[in-house]
Amino acid sequence: MKIIPEELKNSELLSGISEEGIAGILDSCEARKLICASGETVIRAGEPADRIGIVLSGVVQIVRTDISGNNSILGRAGAGDIFGESLAFSDEASMPVSVVSPVDSEIMMLRASGLSRGTDPYAGGMIRFRDNLIRIMASKNLSFNRKIEVTSRRTTREKLLAYLSIQARDAGSREFDIPFDRQQLADYLEVDRSGLSAEIGKLRRQGIIESSRSHFKINV
Amino acid sequence: MKIIPEELKNSELLSGISEEGIAGILDSCEARKLICASGETVIRAGEPADRIGIVLSGVVQIVRTDISGNNSILGRAGAGDIFGESLAFSDEASMPVSVVSPVDSEIMMLRASGLSRGTDPYAGGMIRFRDNLIRIMASKNLSFNRKIEVTSRRTTREKLLAYLSIQARDAGSREFDIPFDRQQLADYLEVDRSGLSAEIGKLRRQGIIESSRSHFKINV
DNA sequence: CAATGTATGTTGAATATTCAACAAAAAGGA
DNA sequence: TCCTTTTTGTTGAATATTCAACATACATTG
Numbered sequence: 001m002k003i004i005p006e007e008l009k010n011s012e013l014l015s016g017i018s019e020e021g022i023a024g025i026l027d028s029c030e031a032r033k034l035i036c037a038s039g040e041t042v043i044r045a046g047e048p049a050d051r052i053g054i055v056l057s058g059v060v061q062i063v064r065t066d067i068s069g070n071n072s073i074l075g076r077a078g079a080g081d082i083f084g085e086s087l088a089f090s091d092e093a094s095m096p097v098s099v100v101s102p103v104d105s106e107i108m109m110l111r112a113s114g115l116s117r118g119t120d121p122y123a124g125g126m127i128r129f130r131d132n133l134i135r136i137m138a139s140k141n142l143s144f145n146r147k148i149e150v151t152s153r154r155t156t157r158e159k160l161l162a163y164l165s166i167q168a169r170d171a172g173s174r175e176f177d178i179p180f181d182r183q184q185l186a187d188y189l190e191v192d193r194s195g196l197s198a199e200i201g202k203l204r205r206q207g208i209i210e211s212s213r214s215h216f217k218i219n220v
Numbered sequence: 221m222k223i224i225p226e227e228l229k230n231s232e233l234l235s236g237i238s239e240e241g242i243a244g245i246l247d248s249c250e251a252r253k254l255i256c257a258s259g260e261t262v263i264r265a266g267e268p269a270d271r272i273g274i275v276l277s278g279v280v281q282i283v284r285t286d287i288s289g290n291n292s293i294l295g296r297a298g299a300g301d302i303f304g305e306s307l308a309f310s311d312e313a314s315m316p317v318s319v320v321s322p323v324d325s326e327i328m329m330l331r332a333s334g335l336s337r338g339t340d341p342y343a344g345g346m347i348r349f350r351d352n353l354i355r356i357m358a359s360k361n362l363s364f365n366r367k368i369e370v371t372s373r374r375t376t377r378e379k380l381l382a383y384l385s386i387q388a389r390d391a392g393s394r395e396f397d398i399p400f401d402r403q404q405l406a407d408y409l410e411v412d413r414s415g416l417s418a419e420i421g422k423l424r425r426q427g428i429i430e431s432s433r434s435h436f437k438i439n440v
Numbered sequence: 441c442a443a444t445g446t447a448t449g450t451t452g453a454a455t456a457t458t459c460a461a462c463a464a465a466a467a468g469g470a
Numbered sequence: 471t472c473c474t475t476t477t478t479g480t481t482g483a484a485t486a487t488t489c490a491a492c493a494t495a496c497a498t499t500g
Contacts, residue, residue: 013352014345021345073407075363076399082356115349125234125241129335130350132233136302137357143295144364151371152410154488155456179296182478187293190372192458197479213466213478374458375486402448412488417449433448433496442500449494457486464479470472 007056008108011080014054029114036060036101043099049087051109055079058105064097064149074148086141088112089134096145151190156199159189164209168218175217227276228328231300234274249334256280256321263319269307271329275299278325284317284369294368306361308332309354316365371410376419379409384429388438395437 004022008014014022025031033056036042042053042060053060055077062074062083074097077083087095089112101107116131146166153159163185167176178185186193203209210217224242228234234242245251253276256262262273262280273280275297282294282303294317297303303319309332321327336351366386373379383405387396398405406413423429430437 012356014349015352016348017345017352021348025345025349073400073404074367075360085353085357086360115346125237125245126335127347127350128236128241129234129245130347130354132235132237133305134350134353134357136232137305137354137361140295140306141357141361141364144361144368147294148364148367148371151368154410157456180293184293190374193478194459194480195457198481201479377486413448414450414489415487418451421449443498444500445496445498447494447496450492452491453489455486455488457484459484460482462480464477466475466477468473468475470474 005056005108007079007106008054011054011056011082013052013082025115026108026110029110029112032109034107034109036105036107038101038103041098041100042105042107043084043095045095045098047095049084049092049095050113051111052085052088053077053083053099054108054110055081055083056106056108058101058103058107060099060101060105060107062097063100064152074145085112086138086145089138090142091139092142096149147188150188156189156191156195157203159191160196160199160203161208163189164216164218167216174219175215178214178216181214225276225328227299227326228274231274231276231302233272233302245335246330249330249332252329254327254329256325256327258321258323261318261320262325262327263304263315265315265318267315269304269312269315270333271331272305272308273297273303273319274328274330275301275303276326276328278321278323278327280319280321280325280327282317283320284372294365305332306358306365309358310362311359312362316369367408370408376409376411376415377423379411380416380419380423381428383409384436384438387436394439395435398434398436401434 002023004019004026008022008026009019014025017025034042036058045064057079059076059078060083061076064074075083083099084095150159150162150166153162164178167178168174170176180188182197183193186196189196200209200211204211208219210219222243224239224246228242228246229239234245237245249272254262256278265284277299279296279298280303281296284294295303304315307315370379370382370386373382384398387398388394390396400408402417403413406416409416420429420431424431428439430439
């Protein structure tokens with residue numbers, strides 16, 4: 001059996017698991033070790049989102065870069081921390097964020113799908129319950145990500161457009177209803193309600209959207 | 221055996237688990253059903269954070285109310301969704317947010333600590349691995365919450381002070397180092413770097429903080 | 441230690457937001 | 471339907487932010 005790196009045994013994710021257990025998990029998850037130089041981008045937005053990363057040494061930052069090039073640091077993972085788990089365990093296909101290593105780092109990547117293998121008995125539903133919970137927490141985490149993606153814009157207009165385009169994408173249509181009234185939407189976007197109303201009116205006059213109350217339509 | 225409500229069997233958390241399995245989980249988690257009237261506050265900020273809620277019918281909203289009375293809707297959970305799991309599975313003692321039911325709702329509350337009972341074998345580390353992952357995802361979710369708590373403030377000054385007071389609390393001291401340089405802090409707070417520097421200077425001149433680079437001290 | 445590059449601080453003009461107050465429209469009840 | 475309440479839209483003044491440009495301080499390396 002291969003030697004298990006000390007850092008891995010000490011990681012929170014694998015703590016309390018026997019060497020045999022860890023070896024089995026690493027094997028079925030096709031574990032692969034990455035060496036990252038300072039400043040290197042470990043994972044680029046758009047790449048497949050099916051793996052969890054365990055930081056063995058160093059640090060990685062989770063970064064969202066918008067089309068204008070503005071960076072927003074969504075989080076960081078130091079030695080022993082993991083990243084990518086929300087995306088790997090939800091049904092997201094590709095990374096909406098990038099992972100960069102601001103210092104030299106060592107990272108172990110695990111394929112998330114490898115986990116479900118060999119867990120048949122589901123004794124008393126305890127494993128299934130946990131898998132359900134993990135999936136739910138993953139997608140909830142993503143919804144936080146979405147909120148941050150929206151609220152991290154600097155202007156009411158940008159926040160509103162970001163929110164509406166996400167809603168349209170989720171609805172699969174340029175025409176959709178939102179689950180908020182004006183005040184709730186303003187609370188969600190973290191902006192002033194009257195300013196939000198004004199901005200909606202402006203977008204409407206500019207022909208960019210059509211709307212009535214909670215019903216919206218985005219024109220191209 | 222008690223009848224398992226249909227909504228519970230259909231909930232994502234308990235899907236794919238046999239009736240016996242569900243009954244066992246409900247029993248060991250001291251499941252209790254709540255009936256909530258429209259507008260009712262289900263859980264108030266400050267209450268113990270040791271239970272997961274499953275929404276059987278209706279909707280609940282997760283709300284943070286700051287000292288000035290401004291509301292920020294952090295999320296919502298509809299029928300079949302769960303809430304409170306991040307707090308229940310992290311080591312947070314009390315709820316930092318409130319849960320309100322804007323419509324009539326039925327909710328099943330489960331005690332999170334009940335889960336760990338009767339799962340001794342830890343076959344191949346698979347259960348332990350999942351419990352580790354759940355704990356990690358829970359605390360990561362909380363860090364998103366913290367970022368939102370900070371970035372949802374409307375002014376640079378408020379964001380900065382909210383961030384610094386959280387850092388001070390985490391450090392357990394009024395004096396501490398932050399893990400960001402100015403540009404990174406500005407990215408995290410979602411504000412302009414020069415405006416951030418200006419605000420730090422102003423707080424310094426007003427005697428509210430002392431600081432040098434990444435080292436800060438909050439004066440009362 | 442000097443030179444260079446990077447990080448931080450400062451400023452003023454342009455722009456955007458918030459706030460308060462009110463108008464208009466829609467919803468709900470009697 | 472009429473009246474009341476709630477929601478949404480509109481406006482202008484006060485305030486805050488962003489942006490760009492530059493000054494200063496700090497760090498690094500040769």
